[in-house]
Amino acid sequence: MNYLKKILVYALPYKRYAILNIIFNILYALFGALSFVVLMPMLNILFGENHDVITEKPVLNGLNNIGGYLKDSLTYSIQTFAENDQLKALTFIIILVIVVFLLKNIFNYMALYFGTFLRNGILKDLRDTLYTKTVNLPISFFSEKRKGDIMSRIASDVNEVQNSFLSVLEIIVREPLSVIFSIAIMLTISVKLTLFVFVFIPTAGYIISVIAKRLRQQSADVQKEQGIFLSILEETLNGLKIIKGFNAQSLFNSKFTDSTKRFFNFSNKMMNRQNIATPLSEFLGIVTIAFLLWFGGRMVLIDKSLLASSFIAFMGLAYNILTPIKALSKANNNVKRGNAAAERVLEIIETTNPLEDIPNAISKTNFKTSIDINSISFKYEDDLVLKNFSLKVLKGKSVALVGQSGSGKSTIANLVTRFYDVNDGSITLDGDNIKSLTKHSLRNLMGLVTQDSILFNDSIKNNILLGKENATDKEIIDALKIANAWEFVKDLPREIETNIGDSGNKLSGGQKQRLSIARAVLKNPPIMILDEATSALDTESERLVQEALENMMKNRTSIIIAHRLSTIQNADLIVVMQKGEIAEQGTHAELILKNGVYKKLVDMQSFE
Known part of the structure; x- marks a missing residue:
């Protein structure tokens, strides 16, 4: 017993x-x-x-x-x-x-x-x-x-x-x-x-x-x-x-x-x-x-x-x-x-949670200067996914991470949001180590749009309200408009009260992704993390979603993980990753002139 x-x-x-x-x-x-x-x-x-x-x-x-x-x-x-x-x-x-x-x-x-x-x-x-x-x-x-x-x-x-x-x-x-x-x-x-x-x-x-x-x-x-x-x-x-x-x-x-x-x-x-x-x-x-x-x-x-x-x-x-x-x-x-x-x-x-908030963790309510990734290393099991990786993301700037599958792009998103903890090094927000912050306050400052549109078997309204529980219908509709989603939502039988089915399967991939963006827009966080948000979409849906993303990223700090390079031309900084390390970085124009790894990736995708 x-x-x-x-x-x-x-x-x-x-x-x-x-x-x-x-x-x-x-x-x-x-x-x-x-x-x-x-x-x-x-x-x-x-x-x-x-x-x-x-x-x-x-x-x-x-x-x-x-x-x-x-x-x-x-x-x-x-x-x-x-x-x-x-x-x-x-x-x-x-x-x-x-x-x-x-x-x-x-x-x-x-x-x-x-x-x-x-x-x-x-x-x-x-x-x-x-x-x-x-x-x-x-x-x-x-x-x-x-x-x-x-x-x-x-x-x-x-x-x-x-x-x-x-x-x-x-x-x-x-x-x-x-x-x-x-x-x-x-x-x-x-x-x-x-x-x-x-x-x-x-x-x-x-x-x-x-x-x-x-x-x-x-x-x-x-x-x-x-x-x-x-x-x-x-x-x-x-x-x-x-x-x-x-x-x-x-x-x-x-x-x-x-x-x-x-x-x-x-x-x-x-x-x-x-x-x-x-x-x-x-x-x-x-x-x-x-x-x-x-x-x-x-x-x-x-x-x-x-x-x-x-x-x-x-x-x-x-x-x-x-x-x-x-x-x-x-x-x-x-x-x-x-x-x-x-x-x-x-x-x-009784399972110990390794990501438990420390005693007297800080509840951070705003973002002022920068996100600093300081010489971090990380592994899921035996092999290092990131090796001595460093990056500074200034407030109001957009930084894109590109590279082949397995280069560690999505791992950066998982670490910044503290879904995992780094093995070595540190990640700081305005100089505060994110391990010293409450997870709730850290994630409250961030909006997340992933490749897989994770929606629930509920109404559009209740799915969007995850971004802000006490939002009014007008705020929801405004968020849907910014995300280019209102154009199809207004034609649904019950508009925002329409049930979207299990995992949102009553909607197309592009429609689901735009609802995910609307959810992040309603949250209105100072930091936005986009993890290959357009990689699973067709060309027409990608255009609408990309436009919605650009609307959402105005005046925000953004970390964009991209597979399709056409979506990150206007980023303030593009970081090219290879096997967990930075191969090169710069703007789109600078990297094209370097004629290095980035240029090869662009050529492979027949970038216009």
């Missing part, structure tokens, strides 16, 4: 529900045991065993006689009320039995009622924490993890943890107390018979625990495999066009069915191990009852040391022990599964 113990902190906001659950579980366990005690006087009357009339109120003379005291007290109370009328006494006992059983079930419901708030509260808070943590983790984390696996942890693993919490409460409070109260009353009836029961119950418990031993590992295998097939499903839905276009349905079908087959096998092993616990525990319970009937029957029929009514009540209490023991076995299985799920949940929650 090590991992579930760590999850207990999420129960603190709901401790009042936990306390009430425990209180009502105690009352349920107590009245569960008492429900058999109140049957004894009725059985006495039915079996004609209540001949002794108790004329004086019983007195407790030491704990060793507590059983007799309780029995005599109950008999005395019934006799006093019924005035020795057996039918009246029987009616009273029946009413008493009904009341006790009613209270037992009311307490059971109340325990479950408050337990529901506890479990669902933990479920909600765990999912919220997991989602927040997932959003805050660096992008590098997701290059190593499958998205479907993370989805599985947030959905099914958290649900497994929630289910196990009720099992924890059963293990700690409800079922043990049911056993304790029942045993206490059994001892008052017959110490000898109770000791006989204890010969068999530990043996049964040991056998069941052996079966449940490997359940945690099998549960972990099931949950891990569920993450894998969810990942395949997520990749399939995202890449459906490519899968169909390359007739790769059979390949992905095979990958998915292989995963579901492993899930099938793991689930069968886990469920079969779980399923055997109930019939086995029931069989062991019947064996125990059978030996108890033989031993107790001798005490009633031969030794005459036990009344038949007391023996029947004892048998009921013995069964009352076996029921919670079976429940404990089932709860133990749930806890093992919950513990395996909690381990997977905590793996994400």
Whole structure:
């Protein structure tokens, strides 16, 4: 239960529900045991065993006689009320039995009622924490993890943890107390018979625990495999066009069915191990009852040391022990599964974020002079992507980064926005190291337009509002006009309220990109980062988007990562990169005159 113990902190906001659950579980366990005690006087009357009339109120003379005291007290109370009328006494006992059983079930419901708030509260808070943590983790984390696996942890693993919490409460409070109260009353009836029961119950418990031993590992295998097939499903839905276009349905079908087959096998092993616990525990319970009937029957029929009514009540209490023991076995299985799920949940929650804001980080609200990249080196894995790279971007100027794929252009954008941290060197904003700034304030000063137009399944308005949450419709439309997007948005059925579908797939590539630009325009940041914003567009769309970009970049500091060189002719500085280093830099005209790497790139693209 090590991992579930760590999850207990999420129960603190709901401790009042936990306390009430425990209180009502105690009352349920107590009245569960008492429900058999109140049957004894009725059985006495039915079996004609209540001949002794108790004329004086019983007195407790030491704990060793507590059983007799309780029995005599109950008999005395019934006799006093019924005035020795057996039918009246029987009616009273029946009413008493009904009341006790009613209270037992009311307490059971109340325990479950408050337990529901506890479990669902933990479920909600765990999912919220997991989602927040997932959003805050660096992008590098997701290059190593499958998205479907993370989805599985947030959905099914958290649900497994929630289910196990009720099992924890059963293990700690409800079922043990049911056993304790029942045993206490059994001892008052017959110490000898109770000791006989204890010969068999530990043996049964040991056998069941052996079966449940490997359940945690099998549960972990099931949950891990569920993450894998969810990942395949997520990749399939995202890449459906490519899968169909390359007739790769059979390949992905095979990958998915292989995963579901492993899930099938793991689930069968886990469920079969779980399923055997109930019939086995029931069989062991019947064996125990059978030996108890033989031993107790001798005490009633031969030794005459036990009344038949007391023996029947004892048998009921013995069964009352076996029921919670079976429940404990089932709860133990749930806890093992919950513990395996909690381990997977905590793996994400406890992941250290290397990009966490430092204590007393500065919240920067404006940009004054320059962005300075000072002798930085960076690698994603083993090989350096940037080597001793330096660059100064003055306020109000536009700097373009060009070069072949893999030269490190987009890495600069990832480092300036602090999606990753440099390995060596530093990046400063107005002389402040960006590591000393809060990530929120740093990114608040920057607008980002990427090659892939990342839009969400929502209205145009809500997609644009990511730039500025409290913007008016007029501000949104003005931003759309600057981005050359209003010309198609105004013709849509509901204009800015139109839903654009999953990833904006109801729109063309150029339209999606112009909405991305409108989002950045609405944010109105002093620094703009354009990461190959036109590389995926056709000529007509590129012209419209380029015009929108030029509108947006007026009077702003811009870092432009470009593949199409036609888009950066007017940049104040063009930096040509090769293998993570600066090959040459200057204006477009200066670099053409140098007749170097840039000129070759231009010639390759048949630049007009």
